[in-house]
Every structure is written in structure tokens, then in C-alpha cells.
Amino acid sequence: GESVGLHLPTLSVQEGDNSIINCAYSNSASDYFIWYKQESGKGPQFIIDIRSNMDKRQGQRVTVLLNKTVKHLSLQIAATQPGDSAVYFCAERVAGGYNKLIFGAGTRLAVHP
Amino acid sequence: DTAVSQTPKYLVTQMGNDKSIKCEQNLGHDTMYWYKQDSKKFLKIMFSYNNKELIINETVPNRFSPKSPDKAHLNLHINSLELGDSAVYFCASSPSQGGMTEAFFGQGTRLTVV
Numbered sequence: 001g002e003s004v005g006l007h008l009p010t011l012s013v014q015e016g017d018n019s020i021i022n023c024a025y026s027n028s029a030s031d032y033f034i035w036y037k038q039e040s041g042k043g044p045q046f047i048i049d050i051r052s053n054m055d056k057r058q059g060q061r062v063t064v065l066l067n068k069t070v071k072h073l074s075l076q077i078a079a080t081q082p083g084d085s086a087v088y089f090c091a092e093r094v095a096g097g098y099n100k101l102i103f104g105a106g107t108r109l110a111v112h113p
Numbered sequence: 114d115t116a117v118s119q120t121p122k123y124l125v126t127q128m129g130n131d132k133s134i135k136c137e138q139n140l141g142h143d144t145m146y147w148y149k150q151d152s153k154k155f156l157k158i159m160f161s162y163n164n165k166e167l168i169i170n171e172t173v174p175n176r177f178s179p180k181s182p183d184k185a186h187l188n189l190h191i192n193s194l195e196l197g198d199s200a201v202y203f204c205a206s207s208p209s210q211g212g213m214t215e216a217f218f219g220q221g222t223r224l225t226v227v
Binding site: 008034036038041042043044045046049087089091098099100101102103105106 | 117144148153154155156157158161163168169203205207214215216217218219220221
């Protein structure tokens, strides 16, 4: 079956610390990966993406790492802030799959002052 | 400006009723989607349309019928609602097939069937 990642665990961090959220994907044919952030009562919001021919991509305070050998994706958030508290999803797109995204169950990030 | 907007935001209805959720995007995207998010936050694709043509139809009961009058709109009609249909339904859109094209999501419609 199709599966990406997590079963909604919670990651608790102190404000200012770095956060790392991990995700395992299952489909070797996936060519594109996205991290989304979902705040309470809102829709998923794009954070950062990475193509399968890359192993690292950096944004503002966020970095995505891709390890295709073990089919693992991670999201690193530097200097985590209270506004980063949300549920984070990784999603994979299977090549030739009409841009269909397969989502994992998400990780809840709780940032404490 | 709201990029992907869906209405209503909340919908409470009785079992057996028929209801519709509307979605519009003003991003000029060719592809639109419906996703369902269950109580455990799991997001799963239901349908996708590209230029008004159905291209993805996951294993969804045929009580669910999407309709795309034009490429900026994708509505979802649900017949004979059941308790298990209670969920948050998200509409999304993306620019095109292929490339690095993330999907943009609406705010969701929380459907509660009682």
C-alpha cells in the first residue's frame, strides 16, 4: 500500500532550539517531496520542497534533507519560534502520477517558551 | 486575496442528506484536487481535475461526485451522507503537471454528519 511517514507523534522543543522532523517514504519512484505546515483550523501551507535529484535544500530557517538510499526525508527548523507550533506533513509525488501527493500522518511540533 | 477558497467552512447535516462544497481558485492553475482529512489528521487525495477533465479518482464511494464547470472551480457533491463522511475536506490547486509544483490548499470545510 501507499504510506508516507509518521503517525502523528509530538515533538516538544524549547523556543530558540533547533527542531528536526523526520519522515520515511515508501515509493522509490517518487520524484518530488514537499513539507507542509498546518496550523489549527487552517489548510496545509507549503514550507519547502525538494526534487529527487537533490539531497539538500535550504530556505529561510528551514532545511530539507533527502536520503534516497534509505527513503528518508527530514525537515530542520532553526531557532524554533512559538509561531512554528503546528502539525507538519511530508508529502511525496510519484513520478507520472498526475501530480498526486501522498501525505504522511504528520508530526505535531509544540514550541515552549 | 484568497488564492483557494472553499465554502462553506463548516457544514453540519443529518445522515441521508445531500450536500455540496464549492471551491474556487484565482491562481490560474490548471489542476485542482479534493483531499479528505480524517480525525487523525491523515490527508488523502480523493479526486483531481486537469482543465476540467477528471484525471485522478481514488477509491471513493460513488456517493461523492466532483464537478468542474471550468478550470477555476471544482465542486464536490455528496449524496446520502453517512456518519463516516465526517471529516475536513480540502480543495487544492497546482499550476501544472510535472516540475516542482506544490499544491496550494484552501482553508478546509469541516463536515459533521449527525
